[in-house]
Amino acid sequence: MAGTNPYIEKVDAPPAKCHFKVTFKPCGTVFEVDPSRIPYNRTGLPGSILDLAEGAGVEIDHACGGVAACSTCHVIVHKGLESCSKATDDEQDMLDEARGVTMESRLACQCVPDGSVDLVVEIPAWSRNLVREAH
Ligand code: FES
Numbered sequence: 001m002a003g004t005n006p007y008i009e010k011v012d013a014p015p016a017k018c019h020f021k022v023t024f025k026p027c028g029t030v031f032e033v034d035p036s037r038i039p040y041n042r043t044g045l046p047g048s049i050l051d052l053a054e055g056a057g058v059e060i061d062h063a064c065g066g067v068a069a070c071s072t073c074h075v076i077v078h079k080g081l082e083s084c085s086k087a088t089d090d091e092q093d094m095l096d097e098a099r100g101v102t103m104e105s106r107l108a109c110q111c112v113p114d115g116s117v118d119l120v121v122e123i124p125a126w127s128r129n130l131v132r133e134a135h
Helices: 050-054 090-093
Strands: 020-025 030-034 075-081 105-107 119-122
Touching: 030 050, 030 105, 050 119, 090 105
Parallel strands: 020 119
Antiparallel strands: 020 030, 075 105, 075 119
């Protein structure tokens, strides 16, 4: 599922224009982001952590399809948060519904890094999608 949410403030977050790396924890996958391939998928904002995770083959739950209407894509950005788009009030409202929120928490579908630094992103246990569909 993909699309936009007409009930929230539009997010002004241009995707990265340079190469950078995202390390996903706890799986340890290190993904080299190629800005020419953004968007990697159709879920979340282009170049968002959710989009990059999809490109990396790392599963993050995203029940609403990446339109900031749930909190299942909650992640914790341990490094590189300063390079990410600012959370809107709508994102903050949704994060209030998430479990285990920290000062570094974001919705993966709304958090767009600018590529100026590498990121370390933790996917909390409750946001990992352990179900894979056969292709
Ligand atoms: S996938 Fe629902 S808020 Fe990100």
